[in-house]
Amino acid sequence: MQEDERLSKVQIVLTEEESNAINEMFGEYLADSEAKDIILLNKSGELIAKSGDITSDAAVMVSALAAGVFSATNELARLLGEKEFTITFHQGQETNIHISLITPTVLLAIIFDNRAPIGAIRFWAKKIGNSVKEIIKKAETRSKKQEAPKGIGQDIGNEIDNLF
């Protein structure tokens, strides 16, 4: 697959084992780093995995907005002659969010409360990103044909109406 194609159109297929491995890893890091939540998402804004007290619904929203912010920030980067900003960080009164690009298509968002020093946030973002990267890379390169649920796209005709 060409690099260009990867940027916009890679499918991510997580197996059950990979998904479990990510969850377990996030659980451990959550305790070690004292982060509030760890969220893995793709550039389309889709939630891949989450850990922490955040509800699934909230994590879905955070993913969409984080990807949006990231994408907009990158149009800004290009305007400034920069290829890509790989990290964005937002600091509030109570909460901080650190968003980083860990593969060409996958983003990691980590939410901390404001006790965490910026250096620690950077450190943990890098560490967690590197750990999860290996799993994601495997999932990204896996061929869509092999792993897509078989036959799901066929004969869906009227089933769509029942979905809504």
Next chain:
Amino acid sequence: MSTFNFARKEISFKIVYYGPALSGKTTSLRFIYGKLPEKVKGGFTSIATETERTLFFDFLPLELGSIKGFKIRLSLYTVPGQFIYKLTRKSVLRSTDGIIFVADSQRRKKEENIYSYNDMLENLDDFGESLDKIPLVFQYNKRDMEDIMSVEEMQEMLNKENKYPYFETVALQGIGVLEALKMMTKLVVSKI
């Protein structure tokens, strides 16, 4: 980019509502939000100016039923149609699985429709994408208004070869909106 999650038995798709300013994209999404049952829809997020014009995007996540044991998730987005938000539109369009183009049927909006359609093609091209790979469905919107173009004129303007499905819609009343979304869902799901 569609995402399979075997652990959660889910497939997710991103669908973007594109089109010129004030054509009815946000109205379409609001109708869907109002229409669908609680268990299907997530929250509606709108990043808008004080005058309700879309500034960044609207976002509505849907968690539909299952097909062959896989839950279908849709993330619906609208782009800001106003000219000045060109780069924002581009950033929202990135990595989409399908596009619903909401055209404004009013005759005086002809140029804006064409501009917006070409703007969309350019953005796709910049991503190395094209309509050969990404499904497109048209909503010919505002069919209730005065001085609108005929369906034939709309087709001539945007869909000359009748390659893409189209729906005559009145987003304000919800007419045709869900039908267009169902068609889009069918198309993105059949792609996998």
